[in-house]
Amino acid sequence: MEQVDLFVSCLVDLFEPATGRAAVAVMERRGAQVGFPLGQTCCGQFAYNAGHWPEAWAMAKNLLAALDAPPTPGPDRGERATVGLSGSCVAMVREEYPKLLDWAADQPGWDSSWRVRHARVAGRLWELSQWLNRAALAPVADEDTTTTRVALHTGCHMRRVLGAGADAAAVLAALRVRVATPEDEDQCCGFGGTYAMTEPKISTALADDKLTALRATQADAMVSCDWGCLLHLAGRLSRTGVAWPVLHLAELVDLADRGELAPTQLARAGRFAREVP
Amino acid sequence: MAGRLPRDPAPWAARRDRALASPVLRANIRSVTHRLADARRRAYASYPAGQVLRVAGRDAKRRAMAQVEPLLDQLRDRLSANGARVIFAEGPKEVADYVVSLAARRGAQRIVKSKSMLTEELDLNRRLAAAGLAVRETDLGEYIIQLLDERPSHILAPAAHRNRQEIHAVFQETADREGVPGPTSDDVGPLTAFARQRLREDFLAAEIGITGANFLVAETGTVVLITNEGNADMVASLPPVHVVIAGIDKVLDTWDALAAVIQQPALSGVGQRLSAYTTLISGPRAAGSPEGPEELHVLLVDNGRRQLLGGPYADVLTCIRCGACYNVCPVYRQVGGHAYGSTYAGPIGAVETPLLAGLDFLPELPKSLCTLCNACVEACPMDIALPDHFITLRRRQVDEGREAAGTRLTYRAWGRLWSSPRQYQRFVSWARRGQRFMMRQGRLVRSPGLWAGWFETRDMPPIAPETFHEWWARRSPSGKAPV
């Protein structure tokens, strides 16, 4: 049985844990034994991107220690894959941590074993759609006549830093979910970590453009592999009173597995504007 | 030494809001950037050799930046041997003084120019006008913004923020003022015909022509100019004096290096395989030659460039000013170039401006004009590490204490709470208690401090009644999920 550790990201843990639960179901259904390294909090990307590297480094060390710690019970982590539920956070660990490590190497208290631990962790870390795209993907549900269409938003770091821009679409295609590609699909949604807070006007102008393009597909829901982008876009829908289901890929795959892709079922699972009274 | 650049005196918020409040400007920028970005994509897709050349061109630029001083000496020697005067100039004042005294010696009053971002960076036109010289821009875009008394809003297409109707209006005004017939319509043909007619008189009357340079080849002592309008040819050949004003970053070592890189500005900038006009200049008119200027002056300008050589930002000096990064930048697409407040906008401008002029100069540029989407580095033919530079410039601002004290404290606390599992748990319980006062209809709708900006326009879900960590803890040891 394949052993897989889950790296959920702070946003999933705190705000959208249903995504994590869906990911567990999806991975177990594909024969994985799922573990959850308990010490994990946040990859530190928001601090790193804003230039606050001492804080980013503290969080990075915590995450590396958590993802590298031997599990009890179970095989050594070295034989396990780690699957992350955010393309941006996985890109951070794999592609940006080396730069943070180079910086940390010049700081007091540096311990060169961090490079070794990073190499171990990064070498077995995948984003969920990358893992699904190489795991046996025979649809679990035998339903193959769904007319459901989803608009796919691929986060910029997933696409350009991680280089996993095509995996989610491949996963959905294998599940016979119809994918709509919005116009200007490779344009940023305006989230940008703390950019969404420090430059709300530009960030929101970008969100509105992105939502216009996504909604123009007339898809039944939108899906992405990053709750960063999704919280920003769903938060905008919520504030403007638009009800349109927003889901993480893990949730959509879970629904597809269970043959629950009817628009009403998506609507029940998706995040909406303010709770319907 | 740090360079000196002009800036828009308006503060960032005013510049940004002015742009966001102008639907015409935003529509213009949107259409130009999409058109140019699509053209670039198509051009490389249909021309695989372009990619191979791009890599060779990038390497040639990097090689040159690793040995700038000997190459500049070689360039000077070659050009001088051909009768050109080569001058190393520090910054705006030295350049303007040189041109003003040259004009005085020649008794010159009228100057024509072709497009040069460096002379924009040096604020040369204003300085020359202050000395009583009449300067006429002859690139169509530059001519338009000169009539409008504006700065370029795009490194390649200076009037990208203006549409045909607006251009027609300013041409008509100019025609009325000068008592000549205006353009017959706002179609491209009549507009360019009008400009061509007006500019012809200026070309013939000018006593000095000023151009920039796209490349300088040390091996052969060649100044290389590329344009799509041919105006640089006239500026460089009709007036009796030609002044080239170029940054030291333009130098290349060999002719082969030029061959490798020369297509890249057109490919990346406008999606053509080569610019329409390529002009090679190696000296003033030779004895017995029927054409060319009597005098050629080549000013090699530093203005903050040398301080970057050999450092972590040296790749910025390999920029070929193609504008590809502007065209794909989501923030540029929203606000256009003037919001940046600097000569250089877009990703490269937001990075290069503080590098040339100092971190205190327009300090909002690295912070407020980038979402870190990485579209720029993907588009940049020279592979300049723009996103990394944004991040490390932000880090330097933080390290040097330029971040507001409250923000710094917030990050400290945030970092401390989230870098240990126990503290993180405490954060969760505090946040749960606090968020009750910030909710409406089950959504977070406001927050204090750093997060407040989010809630100006967006909601958030509250911290979940059961986090993933808490849910996992409830799972039975057999690994089955709780119901």
Ligand code: SF4
């Ligand atoms: S940074 Fe790169 S993409 Fe931007 S103008 Fe310079 S060469 Fe072109």
